[in-house]
Amino acid sequence: MPPPHSATPVRLAEIYARDAPVVSCELFPPKDQRGLGRLWRSVALLETIAPDFYSVTYGAGGTTRDMSIQVAEELVGRVTAPVASHITIVDQSKEEIRAVLDHFERAGVENLVAIRGDPPSGQENWIPHPEGWEHTIDLVREVAQRGTFGIAVAGFPEVHPEAPDAATDLGFLVEKLAVGGDVVITQLFFDDRDYFAYVDTARAAGITVPIVPGLLPVLSSAQIRRIVTLCGARIPPDLDHQLAEAGDDADLAREAGIRWTTDQVTDLIAGGAPGIHLYTLNKARATRRILRETGLR
Ligand code: FAD
Numbered sequence: 001m002p003p004p005h006s007a008t009p010v011r012l013a014e015i016y017a018r019d020a021p022v023v024s025c026e027l028f029p030p031k032d033q034r035g036l037g038r039l040w041r042s043v044a045l046l047e048t049i050a051p052d053f054y055s056v057t058y059g060a061g062g063t064t065r066d067m068s069i070q071v072a073e074e075l076v077g078r079v080t081a082p083v084a085s086h087i088t089i090v091d092q093s094k095e096e097i098r099a100v101l102d103h104f105e106r107a108g109v110e111n112l113v114a115i116r117g118d119p120p121s122g123q124e125n126w127i128p129h130p131e132g133w134e135h136t137i138d139l140v141r142e143v144a145q146r147g148t149f150g151i152a153v154a155g156f157p158e159v160h161p162e163a164p165d166a167a168t169d170l171g172f173l174v175e176k177l178a179v180g181g182d183v184v185i186t187q188l189f190f191d192d193r194d195y196f197a198y199v200d201t202a203r204a205a206g207i208t209v210p211i212v213p214g215l216l217p218v219l220s221s222a223q224i225r226r227i228v229t230l231c232g233a234r235i236p237p238d239l240d241h242q243l244a245e246a247g248d249d250a251d252l253a254r255e256a257g258i259r260w261t262t263d264q265v266t267d268l269i270a271g272g273a274p275g276i277h278l279y280t281l282n283k284a285r286a287t288r289r290i291l292r293e294t295g296l297r
Helices: 032-046 067-076 093-107 134-146 166-178 192-204 221-233 237-246 248-269 286-292
Strands: 022-027 053-056 083-087 111-114 150-155 185-188 273-278
Touching: 022 032, 032 067, 032 286, 053 067, 053 111, 067 083, 067 093, 083 093, 093 134, 111 134, 134 150, 134 166, 150 166, 166 192, 185 192, 192 248, 221 237, 237 248, 237 273, 248 273, 248 286
Parallel strands: 022 053, 022 273, 053 083, 083 111, 111 150, 150 185
Antiparallel strands: none
16 A cells, blocks of 8 residues: 555646755665665655655666665655656566556655666667567656656756767657656756756757756766766866866865855756756765755755
C-alpha cells in the first residue's frame, strides 16, 4: 500500500505551477548496503532545507537498478516531498520496464525522469535491447499513456554529444514533450549563457514547458574533470583557472566550486529560471549551503 502522503499526488506540472522557484535535489543510490547509511544521513540533512521534490537516478555510474528502485521506494516513506525516480531504457525489455513502472506506481512514486541512459561502459554506440524501446520518446509515450506519473525529460544546453547538431537535438526534445513530457531538466552546465540561449531557442521552437537548469556543485577538480569527460560539458576558463589555482588543495577547490554554483543559482533565478535541480551527488552540506546563501532556502 502506498504511504499516506501519496494520497494527494503532487506531479511535476503542479509543482512548477507554484509561484516560488522550485528546488529539487537529485540523489544517487549507493553501490552497496553500507553506503545506504550515508545516503540516509544526507537525506536527513537535506530535509532541513525542505526541497520541493527529490529525484533518484537509475542504474547510472555503476549502481544497480534494484538499488535505484529500493532507494526511490524507501525515500517515499522517509520524506514528505514528492519523489521522482529516473528510469532508462538501457538493456531492458519493454516488459521489464513495464514491471518497474507498476512497481513505482504501487510504491507511491509520483513522478519519473524518463531518459534513454548511456550505453554500458565498454560499448561505444547506443544499441537498443532487442525487445526494448529504441528511443526515449517511446518510453515517454508509454509512461504518459498510463496517466499516473508526472514526467520530466532531459535537455542539453550544450547539445547531446551524440547529436549531429543543435537543431536536430532540439527537434527530438520537441517530440519527447509532444508525447507527454511535462518539464525539461537540463544536463549540467557551468556557463549560464548556454542555458539562456537554449531556453530562447526552445521557446522559438514552440516549447512552453518549464526548462529547469541542472547544476552540479563542483567539489573537487578530479571529480569535475571526470564528469565533463562523460557528459561533454564545457568548463569556462575562469572556473578552470580557479580549479587549477586550487591544485590539490581539496578545500580550496571545494570553496571555488560552491562559490561558482552559488553565483549560477543567483544569476539563473534572476534571469527567470523556474527553479534549480541540484545534482547533489549525495553531498548534502554543499547543497544546503548554496541554497541558504542564495536565499532560496
Ligand atoms: P535522448 O533524448 O534520447 O537523446 C540521446 C541521443 O539520441 C541524442 O543525441 C538525441 O539527439 C538522439 N535522439 C533522441 N531521440 C531520437 C530519435 N527519436 N531518433 C533518433 N535519435 C534520437 N543516465 C542514467 O543512466 N541514469 C539516470 O538516472 C540518468 N539521469 C539523468 C538525468 C538528467 C536530467 C540528465 C540530463 C541525464 C541523465 N542521465 C542518466 C544521462 C542520460 O542517460 C544521457 O545523457 C543519455 O546519453 C541521453 O539520454 P536522454 O534521454 O536525454 O537522451
